[in-house]
Amino acid sequence: MFNWSVLKQLSRLSICAAAKAQVNTRLISTNTTLQFKMTEPLCAEPLKKKKKMDPAIIKAREDRRRKKLEKQIRRLQKNARQLKSIDEMEVPLHILDEMGKRKRPPVKLSSEVMEARALLQKEWTQYKREEYMNSVAQIDRIMAAQRRALDKLYEESEELYDEAIMPDLSLIPYSVRGPVATPPIKDYASPDGEFIDVSKKWDN
Amino acid sequence: MFLKTVLQELRHSQRILIRGLSTKPSWDIITGVCVERLPVVTPPLNAMQKKYKEMLYTIEVENSLKSDHELRHDNDKIKAELLKNESADIDLDVVSKITAQDFEDAAAEEFANFKFADLVTEADKTGNKASIERCLQRHLVLVTSLKLGKDTKTILPQGKWQEGETLRQTAERILSEHCGSDLKVQFLSNAPCGFYKYKYPSEIEGKIGAKVFFYYANYKSGGVSEKVKANWLTRTELIETLPDKYRKSVEEFLINEPY
Secondary structure (H helix, E strand, O other), X not given: XXXXXXXXXXXXXXXXXXXXXXXXXXXXXXXXXXOOOOOOOOOOOOOOOOOOOOHHHHHHHHHHHHHHHHHHHHHHHHHHHOXXXXXXXXXXXXXXXXXXXXXXXXXXXXXXXXXXXXXXXXXXXXXXXXXXXXXXXXHHHHHHHXXXXXXXXXXXXXXXXXXXXXXXXXXXXXXXXXXXXXXXXXXXXOOOOOOOOOOXXXXX | OHXXXXXXXXXXXXXXXXXXXXXXXXXXXXEEXXXXXXXXXXXXXXXXXXXXXXXXXXXXXXXXXXXXHHHHHHHHHHHHHHHHHOOOOOOHHHHOOOOHHHHXXXXXXXXXXXXXXXXXXXXXXXXXXXXXXXXXXXXXXXXEEEEEOOEEEEEOOEEEOXXXXXXXHHHHHHHHHHHOOOOEEEEOOOOOOEEXXXXXXXXXXXXXXXXEEXXXXXXXXXXXXXXXXXXXXXXXXXXXXXXXXXXXXXXXXXXXXXX
């Protein structure tokens, strides 16, 4: 009786159900069947109901955030105008304290010395002027020599001239060292001078 | 402004005219390279510079404040006075410290013991002109002996321009051909800095002479390969060695030595 009903159920699933009265005996189980259905598995959590917020609160929150940012920006801008102090440019306090001690006795220069100095200054300006005029003349001379060379090159070949007047970009950046006060000593290992080690130690 | 453009136009048309008139290039194009070693050590001061420097120094001292060392020296003096008088009870520990004078003496001794490199180098003593380690306070120009036609001449390294090269490339090639690839120099421009023209005694391959375009370069490092007979010459030595007319063209683009 019972088995018959199960058979009936299963027979609905078979493709050529109604025609076959004879059912494969293997499908018939001897156990009791479970009389409940499983729910279909859901692959996602059901959506939560969206909380409705008061638009006024949202606006207030937004405002607060904006104000906070503005304040920060203002603070930064205010500080930008303040220049950072350079330690080396400030006179150390202990020197300011010892100012009285550090002043040299004022020197009184005789009129002859003053005169000699003024004269030397004048001589020096003349000397420098001459030097300047000389260097200007030199630069003129060198530039004229180059101009002449370029003109002659143009007469010879226009292509070469065009190549010659191209700027040499490999010269940028250009750096040059020397001359120095004393000749260099070969393989000289310069000793460290006096120094204060301020590097931090991080090991325990 | 207008006049200027007219002048430029004139100049341009003149150039074109010259180019138009000159039939086939009958001159060899040659590139010469002037490699100069700049002074390593500053040149000595002349009398005027010395006098002015001295004056500046005294003024500087007059206007200055006393340094830490001078203060220390003053303190030492006061303490020495006190010790002489034996008036006060002085801490012996403080007195037995190194005085500023001691420090100064030690420094002076160290300075006296330090040996500076000699301004007159080995090459100067032996008169070796091929070495670059000579006349440290002067500009030196590289010259090589070249075979021109029949006779050999001592001039700046030079060579013929080849089709397809720019003149700058020719200059670089010639320098490495003449002096080896060990010599490193810094060319200062793509443009030639000087010009020289000479005629061959007789036409060679239809060329009546050579036009030399000089390129200027500064010495950087390395040396001339030993196979080549090359010398580094000062300005005065240049005057003596270079052929007369050639020398004038070279001097045109070199700066004067200040001393």
